[in-house]
Amino acid sequence: MMDFGFSISPSSTLNLDKVDLTLYDRLCDIEPDAKKCMACGSCTATCTSGPWTGMSVRRVILGIQRGKEKEAAGMLKGCMLCGKCTMVCPRGINTRHLILSLCRIYEEEGK
Amino acid sequence: MKDNIVIIGGGIAGMEAAHQLLLLGYKPILVEKSDHLGGHVADWHKLFPDMSPAKDAVRDLAEKIKEANIFLETEVSFINRLKNGYNVMFTNGVNVICKAILLATGFELFEASKKEEYGYGIYNQVMTNSDLERWFNTRKDKRLDGKDIRKVGFVHCVGSRDIKAGNPQCSKVCCITAIKQAMEVKEFFPDAEVYCFYMDLRLFGKKYEDFYIKAQMESGVHFIRGRVSEVSENINGQVIVKTEDTLSGKPAKITLDLLVLMSGIVCNQQAVKTASMVQVQTDSDGFLKSKDNILNIIETGSKGVFLAGTATGPKTVPETVAEARAAALAIHNYLVSLQ
Amino acid sequence: MIYKGKQKIWSDYQKDIPDDHWFYVRSCIRQSFFPASEKYFLKICRDLLGKDVYETEHHTTCGGIAYHSDTIPQETAMTIVARQFALMKEAGYKNLVTSCITSFGNYTEIIETWREFPELEAKIRENLWKACRREFDIPEYVAHASDLIFKFRDEIGSMAKYHLVDGITGEPLRVVEHIGCHYSKMFPHKGFGGAEYPCVLSGMIDSWGGQVIDYPERRHCCGFGFRQYLVKANRGYSVSNTHKKFESMEPYHPDMIITNCPGCPYFLDRWQYVISEMEGKTYGQNGYGIPVFTYEEVAGLVLGFDPWDLGLQIHQVAVEPLLEKIGIPYNPKTKYLGLDGKEIMKPGLPTVLKCC
Numbered sequence: 001m002m003d004f005g006f007s008i009s010p011s012s013t014l015n016l017d018k019v020d021l022t023l024y025d026r027l028c029d030i031e032p033d034a035k036k037c038m039a040c041g042s043c044t045a046t047c048t049s050g051p052w053t054g055m056s057v058r059r060v061i062l063g064i065q066r067g068k069e070k071e072a073a074g075m076l077k078g079c080m081l082c083g084k085c086t087m088v089c090p091r092g093i094n095t096r097h098l099i100l101s102l103c104r105i106y107e108e109e110g111k
Numbered sequence: 112m113k114d115n116i117v118i119i120g121g122g123i124a125g126m127e128a129a130h131q132l133l134l135l136g137y138k139p140i141l142v143e144k145s146d147h148l149g150g151h152v153a154d155w156h157k158l159f160p161d162m163s164p165a166k167d168a169v170r171d172l173a174e175k176i177k178e179a180n181i182f183l184e185t186e187v188s189f190i191n192r193l194k195n196g197y198n199v200m201f202t203n204g205v206n207v208i209c210k211a212i213l214l215a216t217g218f219e220l221f222e223a224s225k226k227e228e229y230g231y232g233i234y235n236q237v238m239t240n241s242d243l244e245r246w247f248n249t250r251k252d253k254r255l256d257g258k259d260i261r262k263v264g265f266v267h268c269v270g271s272r273d274i275k276a277g278n279p280q281c282s283k284v285c286c287i288t289a290i291k292q293a294m295e296v297k298e299f300f301p302d303a304e305v306y307c308f309y310m311d312l313r314l315f316g317k318k319y320e321d322f323y324i325k326a327q328m329e330s331g332v333h334f335i336r337g338r339v340s341e342v343s344e345n346i347n348g349q350v351i352v353k354t355e356d357t358l359s360g361k362p363a364k365i366t367l368d369l370l371v372l373m374s375g376i377v378c379n380q381q382a383v384k385t386a387s388m389v390q391v392q393t394d395s396d397g398f399l400k401s402k403d404n405i406l407n408i409i410e411t412g413s414k415g416v417f418l419a420g421t422a423t424g425p426k427t428v429p430e431t432v433a434e435a436r437a438a439a440l441a442i443h444n445y446l447v448s449l450q
Numbered sequence: 451m452i453y454k455g456k457q458k459i460w461s462d463y464q465k466d467i468p469d470d471h472w473f474y475v476r477s478c479i480r481q482s483f484f485p486a487s488e489k490y491f492l493k494i495c496r497d498l499l500g501k502d503v504y505e506t507e508h509h510t511t512c513g514g515i516a517y518h519s520d521t522i523p524q525e526t527a528m529t530i531v532a533r534q535f536a537l538m539k540e541a542g543y544k545n546l547v548t549s550c551i552t553s554f555g556n557y558t559e560i561i562e563t564w565r566e567f568p569e570l571e572a573k574i575r576e577n578l579w580k581a582c583r584r585e586f587d588i589p590e591y592v593a594h595a596s597d598l599i600f601k602f603r604d605e606i607g608s609m610a611k612y613h614l615v616d617g618i619t620g621e622p623l624r625v626v627e628h629i630g631c632h633y634s635k636m637f638p639h640k641g642f643g644g645a646e647y648p649c650v651l652s653g654m655i656d657s658w659g660g661q662v663i664d665y666p667e668r669r670h671c672c673g674f675g676f677r678q679y680l681v682k683a684n685r686g687y688s689v690s691n692t693h694k695k696f697e698s699m700e701p702y703h704p705d706m707i708i709t710n711c712p713g714c715p716y717f718l719d720r721w722q723y724v725i726s727e728m729e730g731k732t733y734g735q736n737g738y739g740i741p742v743f744t745y746e747e748v749a750g751l752v753l754g755f756d757p758w759d760l761g762l763q764i765h766q767v768a769v770e771p772l773l774e775k776i777g778i779p780y781n782p783k784t785k786y787l788g789l790d791g792k793e794i795m796k797p798g799l800p801t802v803l804k805c806c
Contacts, residue, residue: 002727006686008693014356016306016335016365035327039336039358062358065333091324224455227646232455341646343666344451346701351666 019067023105027064030101033093037061043085043095053078057085057095060102073106113137114446115207117199119187119385120215122150123428124420124435126172128213129179131439140180140207142187144381148173150217156247158428159291160318168428186381190388195449196415197389210449211415211442212389214399215435216382218421221270221278221375228341229269229372236350236367237342239269239374240285243292254369260300264352264367265289266339267309271375280396282375283425286313289373290326296371297330305332306365308339308354316427337363342370376425389416398424409438417442451664456647463634463644467601468591473543474505475534477550478515480712480744486761487746488549491595494749498609499602503547506537512548514556519676525574531560532578535586544590547598551711554594555632558640561588594633596710596745600642600650603657611754614660614706617777622661623705626740627651628695628718630711631671651708654745658752667698673721674713689728692721696733696740703735706772707742715742719766726802737804739767751778758784768806782806 028034037058044056055078063072076099085095116132118125121143132139147153149169158165182203191198196210223231223239231237238246238254246252267289271282286309293305312334314320326332337355345351350370356363378398386392386399390413394400399422402410409417419438420431472495476488495501512534513527538546548554564571578584599606607613614623629648634641643649646669652662673691678684695718709715719742726732726739734740742765743751750760751773757780762769773780785806788794799805 004685004724004728005682006684006689008725008728009686009690011690011694012361014359014361014363016356016363032328035331036324038323038327066356066359068359224458227459227644230455232458233452233647235452341669343668344664345666 014066016066019065021065021067023069023109024064026105027098027102030105031094031098033091034061034064034098036091036093038091040090042088042090046084046088048082048084049078049080055079057099060099064102072102076103076106114196114211114449115140115209116211116213116442116446117142117197117207117209118213118215120150120213120217120382120420120422121145121148121181121183122215122217122420122431123152123169123172124217124422124431124438125150125213125215126169126176127432127435128215128419128439128442129176130172131436132442133176133178135439135443137443138178138180139213140182140209141176142182142185142201144184144186146184148181148183151220151241152428154241154248155244157291157295159287160316160322162291187385187388190385192389210446211417213417213419213438213442214382214386214389214391214411214422215418215420215438216379216385216399216422218376218425219379221276221282221377223269223372223374225276226269226273226372229266229339229370230342230344230350231372234342234344234350235348236344237370237372239372240288240292241374243296243371247292247295258368260303260368262365262367263293263296263300263303263305263369263371264339264350264365265293265305265307265371265373266352267307267312267373268338269372269374270377272310276375278375278377278397281313281425283313283315284427285373285375286311287316287319287322289371290314290322290332292371293332294322294326294330297332303368305330306367307332307334308352309334309336310338335363376421379422382422386422389413391416391418394423396424398422409434409441415445417445456649459647460643460649463639463642465593465597465640465642467593467597468545470501471543472501472503472545472547472593472598473538473541473589474503474595475509475512475546475548475553476505477548477553477712478511479716480549483712483716483764484744484747484761485764486750486759487744490750490755490760491549491599491746494606494746494753495598498753499605504541504543506541509534509537512550512553512556514550514552515676517556518552519680525570525577527556528560528563528570528574529577529581531557532574532586533582533584535589536578536584538589539585539587544587546589546592547595548592549595549712551594551630551632552713554592555636557589557592558637561592562637564588594650594710596633596650596654597642599745599749600653603654606749606753607657607659610658610752612752612776612778614655614658614748614752614776616775622659623776624663624703625655625660626663626665626668626699626702626704626707627655628668628672628707628709628711628714630709630714633710651710651745654748655708658748663699663702663704665699665702667695670695670698672709672711672714672717674711674717679717688717689721689724692717693725696722696725699740700733704740705775707740708745708748709742710745715744718742723766723800723803726800730802732803734767735771737802738771739803741765741767741769741772743769751776754778756780758787766803766805768804770806 060072116139118141155165185203189200270276337357339354401408417438419434495503513530516522517527634645638645673688679688722739
């Protein structure tokens with residue numbers, strides 16, 4: 001093949017038709033309040049490890065909803081389980097339970 | 112002999128004002144250009160937040176105003192200012208001399224075909240919120256009948272908050288209507304995935320936030336923050352919607368079986384003409400101008416002319432009814448002050 | 451698809467184009483990419499339709515490429531355009547017709563800018579006087595050459611020897627139309643049909659018997675943005691855009707693509723070769739690719755001119771399968787014989803894309 005000096009760039013468009021929601025559905029079976037998240041960002045703002053590890057419960061939930069499971073798993077590693085996010089969540093989501101449930105699902109699936 | 116009061120507009124504002132005026136002993140004249148009372152509410156299915164049937168609300172109001180002088184399929188052809196009142200001429204030939212006029216002329220829905228990029232009237236599976244509400248009532252629409260509806264999308268802010276559409280204002284009630292309709296669609300098509308494409312969710316009213324939570328928890332509605340930029344059709348007749356998922360910062364696209372456009376509320380253009388006959392202007396947002404926007408919304412700059420309902424701006428049903436009652440009392444007090 | 455809805459929108463975006471007496475300005479690159487297009491535009495307008503289309507040998511580029519690549523400031527581009535207008539005034543014409551779509555966009559944008567900022571117009575008048583002692587008038591009307599062919603499409607259709615139909619079955623050909631971005635995306639009211647559903651090419655296709663395909667990425671740019679392809683490292687963006695369009699139109703199995711811009715047919719044509727080398731995928735039937743034409747070439751084909759006189763041998767994607775489908779006769783032996791029957795060299799053949 002000829003070397004043109006450039007190649008077809010991959011598209012960054014999220015194709016919502018092709019998103020696999022099995023992980024999200026499993027999470028919602030264990031922690032139904034995950035559906036309540038309104039992406040307000042209080043959890044991210046208060047996160048103890050957030051500024052240094054990029055951990056954000058909002059982005060974890062969004063990542064699971066968009067099929068970006070590896071990214072979400074990477075962020076979860078930074079969580080210190082301090083519980084500040086649970087304290088501030090205005091929708092009353094038990095975020096600590098959500099994080100631990102998600103970690104357990106990842107372990108069970110070998111991710 | 113009580114003075115004549117003319118109420119222009121037979122929607123719920125006009126009907127509630129007529130009801131209150133009847134209780135106060137007057138016999139108001141209610142004129143409505145269509146062939147039925149109830150205005151837009153008469154075409155709707157269920158009213159938020161209680162989800163009570165709209166038909167019942169209109170029917171109850173109509174019962175209460177049986178004693179009033181109701182002219183259907185009639186319009187105002189001319190209004191003359193007299194020394195102590197107004198001479199109103201109707202298209203049915205009747206002439207009335209009255210001391211007070213209530214403009215309850217209501218609103219118009221934004222014409223969704225003006226937003227060409229959404230393809231309303233061009234692509235088969237695109238409909239508006241009023242088309243969907245009509246389907247809830249009649250269950251007859253070729254976009255839904257006999258179709259396998261698996262994915263539905265709701266586009267918020269069509270013709271609202273949009274300077275290119277000529278309407279930079281928020282139409283207030285479309286967000287809660289979108290959520291209500293999303294939940295109702297999910298009841299009719301339980302296996303469907305429903306998506307709401309919003310810029311902001313304006314859920315200001317009583318129990319509206321509960322609706323949001325219920326939509327997320329029970330109906331599983333997906334909320335995607337991002338405005339829809341263009342709609343196109345694929346070879347199967349499904350619509351492809353392009354938007355940005357602003358929360359993840361990436362453009363997104365999705366294929367849907369049905370797209371519902373939440374058309375906004377704009378001022379009734381015929382009303383503007385009628386209002387100008389009594390020197391009531393339009394405000395900067397296109398709606399009729401009140402004396403001020405805080406304590407005197409139902410009064411106008413013209414003596415004896417009052418406003419109620421969505422003629423001054425988008426409103427919910429309880430707000431419209433409250434204004435109608437206030438207007439009726441204000442008219443009564445005004446007429447008493449003249450004696 | 452509700453066709454009446456589109457017709458309603460088209461009726462909102464109509465243009466009243468003058469009938470005759472046009473001043474023609476050529477494109478910088480079209481004569482290399484599509485050699486006979488401009489010649490046949492003039493031939494159709496002058497000989498077949500009897501119109502007065504004048505061009506002067508003194509006219510230059512409009513500066514659009516340089517302006518859009520950020521190599522000259524806007525005022526320089528405006529002064530170049532002002533000189534074009536001065537030449538037009540000297541020749542005694544009031545209507546400008548451009549060959550290139552970027553030119554069309556450039557002229558329209560400059561005239562609109564002068565309308566809103568008259569002090570800028572005064573400055574450019576001064577610039578032009580200082581530079582070459584010329585004075586100009588703003589043209590009464592600026593149109594694109596495809597607008598004129600659109601206006602006379604029915605006349606051309608009535609003189610046509612062939613139509614855009616399958617010669618054997620009589621079924622209309624499936625035609626994809628691609629409008630250059632600068633035609634109506636900048637000023638929707640300056641284009642027939644507006645920005646969302648332009649009808650300048652679909653009108654021609656309908657008059658000449660074809661069937662227009664509306665596919666999801668119809669509005670998408672082909673990727674010929676000057677900044678995108680002038681620098682080699684950025685050409686990946688260009689080819690990705692074209693790739694997106696082809697992936698989107700593939701399920702509809704189009705027979706041909708018609709465009710009205712210099713760059714678009716060039717890219718839609720040549721990138722099919724690049725994509726075939728990179729991914730091993732071709733989009734037409736039997737591995738040939740989808741032939742891409744300019745509207746003048748299509749007008750010439752339906753009027754019965756010889757395909758090789760129309761410059762179709764320069765195209766990357768083979769046009770022979772389509773010519774055979776319509777039933778237009780062609781002589782394969784004279785393909786690479788230029789004017790006066792001189793042998794012009796044969797190109798090398800690609801490895802994946804089938805060419806004749």
